[in-house]
Amino acid sequence: MISPACRLTAFPRWRRLFGAQLSVAALLISGCTGAVGDPREGEGDGVIPGGPTGPEVAERSMFPRLTHAQWENTVRDLLRLDDRPGLSASFTSDPLGGVFDNNEAALLVAPGLWGDYQRAAEELAAMVTADQGKLDRIAPADLPDAPEARAQAFVERFGERAFRRPLTAEERDAYVALFQRGEELFEGEDPFAAGVRAAIEAFLQSPHFVYRVEIGAGPAEGGLIPLGGYEIATKLAYTLWNTMPSDELLEAAKAGELSSREAVRAYAGGMLEDQRAREVVGAFHRQLYDYEQYHDLNKDQALYPEFVPEMGDDMQREAELFVDHVVFDEEGGLTDLLTARTAFVNDHLAAVYGVEGDFSDEFKRVELDEAERSGLLTRLGFLAAKATARQPDSIHRGVFVNLRILCAALPPPPDNATSLPPGELATNRERVEAHTGKGTCGASCHGVLINPAGFAFEHYDAIGKYRTTDNGAPVDSADVYTLGGQPRSYADAVEFSQLLAESSEAHACYAQRWIEFSHGRGVRAEDRALVEELGEASRGGASTKELIVRIVSSTPFLARVPAEAP
């Protein structure tokens, strides 16, 4: 239980801090930490218990909309198609809502997207019902023959999968009525196919399809409304697989098997073994590390003849294979992501890494030189993306580490940026330092946060190749960064990555990002205790998969707070 005095004073500040980035300093505020009790195991009955204190669960929407990727996967699974239909490529895109594409605040149905949904529903319904094979796949095998009973059985069983819960009697009647008008609406078509077509059009445009509706099961208990079994099945499926629940998961919901925290843990563990979970974990790191930036890079061909435009794709592929390997093959976590030397390279990348051997366009597993490379921050994608055509971009490398890896709050640069006259300085580091380091107007941020993190990577040039000299002078990548309240010095990026991997800050940040991603919302003050708890677990060796399992079996995942009165 959080002490009231602390909450009263800390709350508004926390909201602001969390709104931007979780501050490293804020994590260290004492008095508010570690005071929240263990998750309330075993209380209540049926669904996950609420418990006496609500404040650790942040308010969220009851109507988070499917992302376009979720819509694609859901349609594929609902209609039992072999592939994603691809129609969302022409949907209106969503505005940015932070680091990830699933922030509920940005996902709205406006006229443009409503029209997109309508057209897609019509196309899909027409496609599925025009093909007997496709129709057979979505029609339950043992449908009764009598037309009315047949319509009702189809609506009930398809509807349960479309809405991810059984239909109410009212809903069923409305869809059966529409089904029966099918003959008249699609004149000349087979009555059953016409009915299915009308029903599918309406199912795919329903708010119960386009939103993951979370009403909750029953009244609030102790300030929290527990989610129902079907809602938990749905939330698990979208979080771990980015799609609708499987038939098996819906069966589990129906049988009441998702009614304890342990059961949810067990299901989640099993779901993480599926290929679809690999896609989700890949998408998390793709967005966190911003692989998008690895493409369309402009490098000086005279200086870097080995750089070719296709390397954008190669560098992204390398990062994807690495993350997948660490998280799934090795059951690893953040420490491994920051320190492992395993890499997957093709001929383009091997040339830049300086790896000996025969390579083709196929990706091959190699071990990189331990003196030169560590985890993801020493890989080509990050290094080349954070560089100009000729030079490393030390400042952006440093900003990225601060914001994305450490969740540090950086004040934005002032608007009146000024340039200094060119000096007689030999190396990239000297130039950057002269303009931003100690004794300059940028000392406060650049001197202690941005530059030290960025300079750790001075051994990597504008395409990420290892170098020992810069403009004839020996590379200096040593610096000091404060972690855990102590100044930590390091000689280079390998040591810096190791320090990050041992720090509370990086692990808390990684946990925070997973909480944001899993809930599809920005992190809030109420999440703080869980951020710390998971951060420490990660630092202690908990794998990425374990963090995910803990998040989806936590109270904030399994219950919601009642809406604040408007």
Added chain:
Amino acid sequence: MITRRRVLRGLFGVTVALPFLETFAPRRAAAGTGDVPPFAIFMRQANGVAQQVGDEPEMFWPSATGPLTAESMAADADRAVSELKDYASRLIMVRGVRFAFQGNGCGHSGGGNQCLTAAQVSEDPAGNESLAMGESIDNRIATELNPAGVEPLTLYAGRMAGYINEVLSYRGPKQLRAAERDPYKAYQKLFGLAEVDAAAAEALAARRASVNDLVREQMQALMRRKDLSKGDRERLQLHFDSIRDLEVGLACALPPERVAEMEAISPNVGSYDNVETVTRMQMDIIALAMACGATRAATLQVGDGNDSTEYTIHGVRQKSFHKISHRIDGDGEVGPPIEGAQELHHQIDRIHARMFKHLLDRLSSYDLGSGTLLDRGVAVWLNDLADKYHAYSRVPYILAGGAAGYLKTGQFIDERITVNKLLNTIGAAVGCTNGQGGPLDDFGDESLEGGLVDTIIA
């Protein structure tokens, strides 16, 4: 002839033979005056312009305020706006516009938040994620003057780099509208029309009505709940209001080869090398949309929030525009200087001027008999910052077209104006009103002094 042939939106996205209504040299008498109601188009450039500030000389504005003529603008050939000299008599250049509110941690974000809203900048979220606390003028125009449910056209050209993407169009406080960056998709949504015979039209109407009725009932059942948060209530309301019966469109089309070019570039719309091409394509769509009366307001954003496009100048792909605008090789406060940065910025201003001229060319190519489409509306080239310091005062706004005679064109004025007054004037010019039925004069944050910019009203 540009007429309002009402046809049904294409069934299943299939485009069948379209009536040929548009070519790239249409100079023929068509519908009479008044057929196309006044409209407003906004093209946004980022990062300020290379105008006189600090120790840098003037390279943007004309050398003297007052009347603008082709001759006076030709004499100012060293100024970026001289690219528009062919349109001298149709232009209104306004120097002195300022934003009323401080940004909240990020100049670019705060500028983007205000340039079409005159609203305050949000405290939460802050920094580069800050949002406007009110609707934008294109939204106001669409809400007031479009048929119910027809949104302003919201387009984009360039990469979305993920720092700040679209910034212009707001439905209301913190409700940023997504922008379409792919001309092919934008075109298909607006004009992917098919001619459908009456019987098929009737069948489609009946089908859609049945589905819409069912969905509306479900939405209403959810909206009747007592336990909805304010945010969820608004979310459902927006969705509910978006449901429309029988989508009707207009039989308008670009030549098939132009559409094919859009389709071809579709996979690479985010590439830096394609920014100018995509901008021109989006302008073609906007001009067609106005000619067909598809909407009364459109925005086109060139580049992301702090446009990082690497423009090609004199055949060389340059450093990012953002860095050039700061004159340093860095996106932060300090960095090594970029040689010749002011001149490069000036060249980027000229690129934007030429792109804007393309829009004016397209609007002028629709001859309505009593003038061109350009005369019917107003097109605005604006920035969301002023200059290399990314200041909020002397933000450039260049208007073209008189909105059917409402505006007094052919002049360059230098007045200290808070942006809401200029937005009022543009809104009023196309027909928006205040609460009392008079010309719009109270747009933007309620703390601002209302009113119009009388100097530019005819």
